[in-house]
Amino acid sequence: MPSLVTATVLFVGLIAAALAAIPAASRPLMVAQAMVPPTGMMDAQHPMPLNERYLKRFPQPARVGDLIGLPVLDLNSSTLGHVRQVVRTPLGEIEFIIEYSRWWGWFGRPVAVPLEVLGLEGRQLRSLDWSPREYAVTPTWHESGATPLPPGASVRVALGRQ
Numbered sequence: 001m002p003s004l005v006t007a008t009v010l011f012v013g014l015i016a017a018a019l020a021a022i023p024a025a026s027r028p029l030m031v032a033q034a035m036v037p038p039t040g041m042m043d044a045q046h047p048m049p050l051n052e053r054y055l056k057r058f059p060q061p062a063r064v065g066d067l068i069g070l071p072v073l074d075l076n077s078s079t080l081g082h083v084r085q086v087v088r089t090p091l092g093e094i095e096f097i098i099e100y101s102r103w104w105g106w107f108g109r110p111v112a113v114p115l116e117v118l119g120l121e122g123r124q125l126r127s128l129d130w131s132p133r134e135y136a137v138t139p140t141w142h143e144s145g146a147t148p149l150p151p152g153a154s155v156r157v158a159l160g161r162q
Contacts, residue, residue, distance in 0.1 A: 050129060054116035057128075057158030062120060065151030072098050072118065072125045074132050081108045081135075083125065086155060087146035094155050095146070096125075100135045110141040119160020126160040 064086045072080045081100040088094055094115040099108035117129040127135075149155070 050114070050116045053129065054158050057119055057160065059156035059158045060120070061154045062157045063151070064149045064153045064155060067096070067125075067155075067157070068151070070123060070125050072096075072113075072127055074127050078132070080127060080132060081111075084110055086149045086153075087112075088149060090145045094149075097141055098135075100138070102132070102136065111135060111138040112141040112146075113138075115155065115157065118157065120157045121160045125157075128158070128160055 067083050067086060070083050072083065074080055081098040084097045084099050086094065086096055095112040096115065096118060097110050098113050100111045101108035113127075113130065113135075117127060118125045119128045120126075
């Protein structure tokens with residue numbers, strides 16, 4: 001008596017053979033849709049520490065020199081500012097210094113943003129955990145013992161999706 005696995009493999013093989021016999025022009029088009037919400041959309045219903053959310057976003061290595069100048073967007077794709085530099089604080093934390101402005105990133109003031117709140121999407125960064133209001137109330141950044149990272153250094157940036 002064949003096992004369930006054997007029966008399943010046989011069934012899938014028969015379906016594949018039947019589809020191969022149909023000419024390509026007359027085959028039905030199959031489309032699948034992913035039901036995954038955009039990053040950050042359901043965070044209010046499932047609170048977790050910032051560092052834990054960062055780790056669940058599959059951080060990938062990125063060269064600091066490639067991050068300098070990238071735009072930072074909010075969840076509505078409005079530009080909050082551009083990355084000016086990446087620094088390491090005296091406590092060992094990585095922060096992005098962003099020229100923040102309410103006017104689409106123009107005429108901004110530098111603010112320090114933790115690495116954990118940003119996600120990389122192609123050639124831009126998305127602010128996943130901070131709203132524009134949080135950027136507005138963040139004090140202006142002044143070099144207070146933070147060490148700028150060289151352009152060849154690598155940091156692990158989370159992935160974002162919209």
